[in-house]
Amino acid sequence: MNSTTIAGLARQGGVGVETIRYYQRRGLLGTPQRDAGAGGGVRRYGAEDARRLRFIRSAQAAGFTLDQIAELLALDSTEDRARARSLAEERVAALDEKILQLKTARDALKRLAADCGASAVGPCPIIAAFEG
Known part of the structure; x- marks a missing residue:
């Protein structure tokens, strides 16, 4: 169930709305469909979006690039631990x-x-x- 607007998601993640939109353009965050409300509706974000945003911010704090974060997010669904470990080891060396x-x-x-x-x-x- 989606429960918050883009502004709410941005507040939860400690980022600006434009950062959310940038992550969406980069394919790091999804863009939900608009609600069927008056005025075209608003996009609503849920717990999974907030979790993913926290993941992105934490990975950035560890020094991963957005490209590396995209790869880690893709690995999350494939469970390729060897590649995730390799990325982490590269980051540790850097x-x-x-x-x-x-x-x-x-x-x-x-x-x-x-x-x-x-x-x-x-x-x-x-x-x-x-x-x-």
Whole structure:
């Protein structure tokens, strides 16, 4: 049973209405038929739509692209665990690389901040590092 409008679904998912429409255009969410009410009726969304939206948002938070999310959604119906695991492992490797990059950047900034605090003479090492 469909019970909420697109605005209600958007509120439930913490996104805007245009995001819902974008996900529909990308094939990530379905577009229900309009009710047979006055003025052409409204589209009503149900619990499955909300579940799917939560899945999309959670997968995005884990860093999956919309293309990867579409593949995961398709795998949901085929139960291809090997491919789902492969996608997750690829994502973990990408996150590990990003973590390494962030740690390197953090360490460099820590050194620059220490250098900046060590002397009040001459140009600021932080600003000089970003100018060159």
